[in-house]
Amino acid sequence: MDFEQFLLDALQNNLVFLLLALLFVVLVFKSVKIVPQSEKHVIERFGRLRAVLGPGINMIVPFIDKIAHKISILERQLPTASQDAITRDNVLVQVDTSVFYRIIEPEKTVYRIRDVDSAISTTVTGIVRAEIGKMDLDEVQSNRDSLIDTIKASVEDAVDNWGIEVTRAEILDVNLDAATRAAMMQQLNAERARRAQVTEAEGSKRAVELSADAELYASQQTAKARRVLADAEAYATQVVATAINENGLEAAQYQIALKQVEAFSAMGKSDGSQTVIVPAEALSAFGDAFKLLKGRG
Structure with missing residues (x-):
């Protein structure tokens, strides 16, 4: 009987120990809370807000605190x-x-x-x-x-x-809406047509401006050529005047006679001219030219 009582007492003691160990495990399990990185847990105690647990290991009071809300903090x-x-x-x-x-x-x-x-x-x-x-x-x-x-x-x-x-x-x-879209499309088409007309008008205007510039340039070049010709004639006149002043009337007669000779020579070389009628004054001019040439020679 004593042995049986001993076994019964040992079993009772072990059972108590096991219950205590089990209670400890439960308390640890209830008090330790692991919160994922993407969440936050709202803790309530007796129905009121107690704390907000962030990611990681957290401790709460078991059987008193509870997780009331698990909130995702992801976007x-x-x-x-x-x-x-x-x-x-x-x-x-x-x-x-x-x-x-x-x-x-x-x-x-x-x-x-x-x-x-x-x-x-x-x-x-x-x-x-x-x-x-x-x-x-x-x-x-x-x-x-x-x-x-x-x-x-x-x-x-x-x-x-x-x-x-x-x-x-x-x-x-x-x-x-469809009505507004149709009105906007009509307005867009009208704007495109207006821009095309403006572009065409600007092109015509530019063409007129370029034509006017070309005419102005041609006029300027013509005037410039005339000025050059006038300057050349004035220079030639000045040369003749200088020659007359320096060499006398004979130099002028020589130049005039020489020009007459050149003119009649050109007339004789033309294709349509077979016979050249020379007036008496021209023969006299030739004679004067030859005399002058001979005198210069």
């Missing part, structure tokens, strides 16, 4: 949203937008907003309509980058209390 993309907006010049457009964000303060996100995606989408819709209403259609098309920056800044201000960081905002497309 998220909202589904593409389409909303109608009216520009300042009363044109109806359909704008496709998309927003990228990530949660940086989970304690604000889980306790201040129920459906964060829906809330951001509604906020973006209102901001897009308000900003496009301040711009004409041409400004919406040409200033898309500045419009995106404005929308992003406005959304950031609106969601600041939700613990969210807006990383990007994109305007994917701006669509027009």
Whole structure:
């Protein structure tokens, strides 16, 4: 009996030890929490916010603290949203937008907003309509980058209390209704026709200018040639005058007689001239020329 009592006591002691060891393991398991790199865990104690656990190994009070929310901190993309907006010049457009964000303060996100995606989408819709209403259609098309920056800044201000960081905002497309698109196409065609007419008119104008320049250049060259000829004649006259002054009247008579001889010689060489009738005055001129030549020889 004593041996059996000993075994019973030993078994009871071992059972207690095993229970204590099991309880210790459970406590350790419950108190040690490993948070992944891409998440943050919100801890509540008796229904109230206790702490936010970051990535890595964390310790909590078992059976008192509990993980109420596991929040991913990865960047998220909202589904593409389409909303109608009216520009300042009363044109109806359909704008496709998309927003990228990530949660940086989970304690604000889980306790201040129920459906964060829906809330951001509604906020973006209102901001897009308000900003496009301040711009004409041409400004919406040409200033898309500045419009995106404005929308992003406005959304950031609106969601600041939700613990969210807006990383990007994109305007994917701006669509027009069929009537507005047809009117714009008609306007575009008219603008192209106007530009073609302007180009043709400028070409004609340039052609006229070039023609006028050519005529002016020809006139200038003709006038220049006339001036050169006049200068040559004046020079020749000056040479003759100088010769008369230096050599007397005989030099002048010699030059005149020589020119007459050259003229009649050219007439005699022409193809259509078989007979040359020389007046008596010409014979006298020849005689004078020969006398002068002989005298000079």
